Amino acid sequence: MKLVVLGLSLSSSWGNGHATTFRALLKAFAARGHDILFLERDVPWYRNSRDMPEPGFCRLEYYSDLADLDRFEADIVAADAVMVGSYVPEGVAVARYVQDRAEGVTSFYDIDTPVTLAKLERGDFEYLSPEVIPGYDVYFSFTGGPTLDRLEQQYGSPAARPLYCSVDATAYRPLDVPKKWDLSYLGTYSPDRQPTLERLLIEPARARPDLRFVVAGPQYPDDIDWPANVERIEHCPPADHAEFYSASRFTLNVTRADMIAAGWSPSVRIFEACACGTPIISDIWNGIETVLEPGREIILAKTADDVLAALASDADTLGHAARERVLAEHTAEHRAAELEAHLQEALTEPMLATA
Template structure:
């Protein structure tokens, strides 16, 4: 659906800092895409210490950006922008998100949307009565619930939580910044991700144990917050933090990259990680754990390898020839560039918002 240029306000966790979160790269790809399509975006971000100390994109050139200290400043400075916008989007994990949503409902005249970049985590929190950033009371008030998870979860959001309309809006890759680099591989297998308790068993099984079994191979794990108690094999290199501008080079130096999925997202299925799209756009073949919907997005083994055990990973690293590796990378890259870029996702979002506006 083609649309006229829209005025969009996004209240998101962060677009300025990718420190310890995947929201920033998601918003950057999406908002760059919206900008490329001619839409006007104001991004409102809560100014918090842990991001202000690690801002790798303090002045984005593809949207207007404003930091606000608290709800009072949000109300006093940005009421007019929220009122006059064609659409106002509140993201998951926004500090005091329920109060922010309630303010948006009182103020906005246009379409309102909740963009859940953490849908399985959100549903698990709601089931526990944890309403940190969204609650059962506010969900039905949004014009549309935009979910990082598709499939049956969309029906659940409508039927169990009263969402007026639930639409999948997966993460996406910025195709201008994630592309093959031409570097020769330095590591046989790498992983990029912040430490997570429920992902760590997968990392142990699919990277650390294969590294122990293959001492002549090189491995790498990049990301913050890993406990000092982890015993890394000598052939596993550690990178504490890797800013987004270095991601493409990082992927480009791997023969394969590993994707590990949080347990809530495995249970829900249909929850692609941005790391899959980033690595695929860079032409790096992907080894991933399995969840429902993955092979519908990237067919296996043509575009991705699925691993359930250490033995699977060892076999893939030992038996995959260079021609097969390059062919798989090319298939995945083609699929991602066709349907999972920031520009493609921005067009999808604009169409959803225009449809909501027409319904209203």
Template sequence: MEPQRMRIVILGLSITSSWGNGHATTYRALVRELVRRGHDMLFLERDVPWYAAHRDPGGTWAGRTELYTGLEDLRQRFTSEVRGADLVVVGSYVPQGVDVGAWVQGTAKGVTAFYDLDTPVTLAKLERGDFEYLAPHLVPGYQLYLSFTGGPTLQRIERELGSPAARPLYCSCDPELYGPGAGRPRWDLGYLGTYSDDRQPVLERLMLDAARGWPEGRFVVAGPSYPKAWCGRPTWSACSTWHRRSTRPSTPPSASR
């Protein structure tokens, strides 16, 4: 029996630019595979200057991608698509995400979901009353709370925030782009990710401690937003290298080696 074709709308941070935005890799892989399964995909992205100035080269993504300038533009141009979709997903860090979420919940006739690719940050924000892209009163209105976090945190989201169904939807990448390369390996261990204070203690243990203990190895850290003091720190081992950024389409050859 053929699977039912669904009309799916995703309102996400950005699929067109990976500039300081790890969401792009997951969204591109997710949308591509859903299209391959026969679903009709529409990705809606707020057109903001910092992503507009850093669109990734070769930017033809699976499905249909549309930019909107603000809430009024979103409502005027895409109400019918949201109303007619079988599933509408609002992602974390969507600009004006609370207003967008309220509009989606009041407009969509199908299933609505919140996709949290920043769950620890989201929960910390809610605890201190920072409702940048999600507010507590919206959580019960999403039929699904999809999170890149698994385990007991999902039960906490259901118990404390009133989600009807919190389920894992882990971050992913396209194996056709990020599979092992054919070239000779340049690094023994690498880390690719945006700087974040809460990740640094683990990164220290994973990369820098290992590099100090294995001077014959080759280690690399790559990603945006690292403070200058961290990048030029004297604790870097002689066998460690740091790169500020690599645009996603050109990342796989270097990342896989």
């Protein structure tokens, strides 16, 4: 299969979770014998921080603006499938460009589904509009559950399918390194996540100055009052993620408000930490129990006291169980097989309709 992907970024993981998601998925998809072209908008903030400028599993090309996509028009026309990702600059115009030209299956991969739907409800059509949704043959959603019905019934998607994030188990695995921190958090600053981070990491850090904490990620405001036992790392590149998680006794998962409201939205960080054998303390949302079993494979917390109690539990047993679950269900190989099956289904449906 020839697949063309127009995504936010493959080359740079700075300030986004899309790059690692695409890398794991497309590397596994290529390993299944498929040919991939990834088209990335050339923007300075990613151009200046590319940590994978030459992926070995696909062809990566850059375009400067919508008109520059004409250089790849023949690739888009000839592809068996074309996928457009969420947060692609001028995404609505890109959708129309692809839908007008592609002769194969067209799909949208939403790695931000609850945020996308909240934006649509506000009339914010930054990268997707209601008018272009029915023009995509398949809407791949980072979120499962009732949201899939909403995409089909309210927005007219011909086929909404779950495509959760996943993990490259060859890159994310337990490493034999000293434990530096009792609790870590890896994530870019987000205003709607910050209150939870305050409650589930900063408050426990203040209560237990004898424990060690770390927050890794860019864009945190200078006015945050970090306790002395909270280390700050401005950017932790994917190549260092396995070591970061392996050096953590526990790690924290904090979910954006729109994703909590929608439920069924596991972050890529959940799968990455589990693959490293690092136990997770998480905020609570509907559907999390379908991904990991609370109390056995993940600890759910509402308060700082919940976190402090979790930090006193058996990390090794929890981490081992979580790793086994993720390796059995949520690797990039699992997700690539799902993507292939859904695309093949969409490719054969028009043939069946005309038979």
